[in-house]
Amino acid sequence: MADDSSPPLKTARQAALAGAKAAAGLPSFMLMASLIGVGGLCRDVGYPMGAAVASTLLVWAGPAQMVLFGSIAAGVALPLIAVAICVSSIRFVPMCMSILPLMREPAVPARDGQPARKGTPTWLLLILAHFVAVTAWVEGMRRLPGMPKPERIPYFLAFASTVMLAAAFSTGAGYYLIAKLPPALAAGLLFTSPIYFTVALAAGVRQSVDWLALVLGFGAAPLVALVVPAGFDLMVGGIGMGTLAYAIHRLQRARRDGGAGA
Amino acid sequence: MTATLAALEHWSGGLWPYLVVILFGFLPSEIWRWASVFLVRGLSEDAEILVWVRAVATALLAGVVAKLLLVPSGALAVVPVFWRWGALGAGILAFFAFRKSMLAGVIIGEIVLVSAALLATG
Numbered sequence: 001m002a003d004d005s006s007p008p009l010k011t012a013r014q015a016a017l018a019g020a021k022a023a024a025g026l027p028s029f030m031l032m033a034s035l036i037g038v039g040g041l042c043r044d045v046g047y048p049m050g051a052a053v054a055s056t057l058l059v060w061a062g063p064a065q066m067v068l069f070g071s072i073a074a075g076v077a078l079p080l081i082a083v084a085i086c087v088s089s090i091r092f093v094p095m096c097m098s099i100l101p102l103m104r105e106p107a108v109p110a111r112d113g114q115p116a117r118k119g120t121p122t123w124l125l126l127i128l129a130h131f132v133a134v135t136a137w138v139e140g141m142r143r144l145p146g147m148p149k150p151e152r153i154p155y156f157l158a159f160a161s162t163v164m165l166a167a168a169f170s171t172g173a174g175y176y177l178i179a180k181l182p183p184a185l186a187a188g189l190l191f192t193s194p195i196y197f198t199v200a201l202a203a204g205v206r207q208s209v210d211w212l213a214l215v216l217g218f219g220a221a222p223l224v225a226l227v228v229p230a231g232f233d234l235m236v237g238g239i240g241m242g243t244l245a246y247a248i249h250r251l252q253r254a255r256r257d258g259g260a261g262a
Numbered sequence: 263m264t265a266t267l268a269a270l271e272h273w274s275g276g277l278w279p280y281l282v283v284i285l286f287g288f289l290p291s292e293i294w295r296w297a298s299v300f301l302v303r304g305l306s307e308d309a310e311i312l313v314w315v316r317a318v319a320t321a322l323l324a325g326v327v328a329k330l331l332l333v334p335s336g337a338l339a340v341v342p343v344f345w346r347w348g349a350l351g352a353g354i355l356a357f358f359a360f361r362k363s364m365l366a367g368v369i370i371g372e373i374v375l376v377s378a379a380l381l382a383t384g
Contacts, residue, residue, distance in 0.1 A: 026365055037336070051279035058288040063326070066335070068287045078267060078286045086290035091326075094319035096298030101307040122299065129295040134323060141316070184379035186337035191349065191375045192368070194330045198350060199357045199367035201323060209317050217321030221328030234329065238322025245321060246314040 015151035019158035022143065026196070027135050028163050032170035033192040034062050039174025041069035049175040056171040057164065060133050062193065064089060087231050091238065095137045096129050102144045103128060103152045120153070128153065131160035134197055142204035208252070212245035337379075345378035 010018065035056055042052035047069075055065045064085045071081045107119035132140075139159065144152045181189070205211050217237060224237035271278045305312065330338075331346045338346070353371025360366035 026368065030368065047279035047282075048276075051283050054280055055283045055287055058283060059291055061291055064287065064291050068283070072282070077264075078282065079263060082286040082290045085287060086293070089291035089294050091319070091322050092291065092294040093298050093301070094315045094322060096295050097302050097305075098312055098316040098319050100298065100302050101305050101309070101312060104302070104307075106306070125299045126296055129299050130292065132295060134326070137319070138323070181337075183337050183340060183383045184376050187341050187379040188372050188376040190330075190334070190336060190338040191341075191346075191372060194327045195350060195353045195368050195371035195375075196364075197323060197327050199353060199364045199371075201320060201327075202354065202357060202367075203362055203364055207313075209313060210320055213317040213320035214324050217324030218328050220321075221325040222332060224325070225329065225332065234322060234325045237325040238318050241321035241325070242314065242318030245317045249313070249317070 009148055010151050012150075012154040015147075016154040016158035018151075019155035019160075020162045022139070022155075023159040023162035023166075027139055027159075028166035030192045030196040031062075031135055031163050031167040033189045034196075035065075035167045035171045036174035036177065036189060037186075038062065038065045038069065039171045039176070041066060041073065042171075043175050045069055045072045049172055052175050053168050053172045056168045059085075060130065060164065061089065061092075062133075084231060088234070090235055092129075092132060094238070094242070095134075096132045099132060099137055099140050099144070100125060100128060102140070103149075103156060105149060124153070128156065131157070131164065134193075135163055135200075136160040138197065138200040138204050142200070145206070207249070209245055209249035212248055213242050216241040216245050340382050341375060341379045342382060345375065345382075349375035349378065 038055065039049070039052045042049070042055070052069075055068060059065050059068065067084055067088065068081060071084065072078075104120045104125060105117075108114075108117040110116035136156070136159065140156055144156065147155060201214055205214065220237050220241050221233075224240070225233045228236045270281065274281050327350075331350060334341070334346065341349075349371050352374045353367040356370035357363060357367030
């Protein structure tokens, strides 16, 4: 190690430990609160507890799991449920596309006596992508950029699997508990996702373009819901408002750079 | 299609619920995550297009939050609309008042919402 100016790198194990520790507080609590209801929905359709837990481990998206069991309960045909889930899950594309490059190490060819280094293998990227959902995304986008690159994958894997295990446990517990909850508490549990996502998004803002996207996406949602057919409104609003925020950001940058040059 | 599904349900027996979760929940959502792995090939972490992609993801999630409050499900629907937004606003204020503490934001927001729910349900 020639470079003494930067703090020593954490080992993979230390980075993983830090990730698990970061997950153990608010992120796990909020996921437990929001997935407890999925267990109850699963029991309502007469499926075993294992199916509820499996849905958390495999689908790993609270709203999609609620759509799955809620629609089965309502008697919707299974292929139609799959289409609804497929459409709503398109949101994973911008989420995965923005977080995966933060973790992936590019392949480096041998040069200057340094041996060649393999990039992050595809199978590992597929596993990382599976863990991407709102919680892991907002927390990862907030924390990973400040970390040395080799620490990011162990940190993220440990963080995401910790919250996933907590959520899976809560889904299983909710299978037996949910019917007994007083309504005010049940409302509080359902409110954890919106309030947590909001403050986490606000905490993750890095540039003015993020603020713009946040405020525009939030403000436009009621209007978009009126004009765009249900199921597509989130996607249309996201692309529309995200693009608008980016366009404003580009204009501001161009004006600033132009001003500096004059 | 229906006949095929019925045959599959019969054949899988007790494992049918798990098969439903995999075929109609896991696969339709996972393909997008896997597709993204191939879409980001060759993009470096500071590629300009990722600023736009992140803006889209942020706007999308903001829309998800707004929709959770606009069209609330289950028990959240008993809380009057004013208090749903009021609780969110209180949480945001607390987040900034306590020097960007997420915990403060979540706790204050929850206190306002549960109090309103208690009053609404009696």
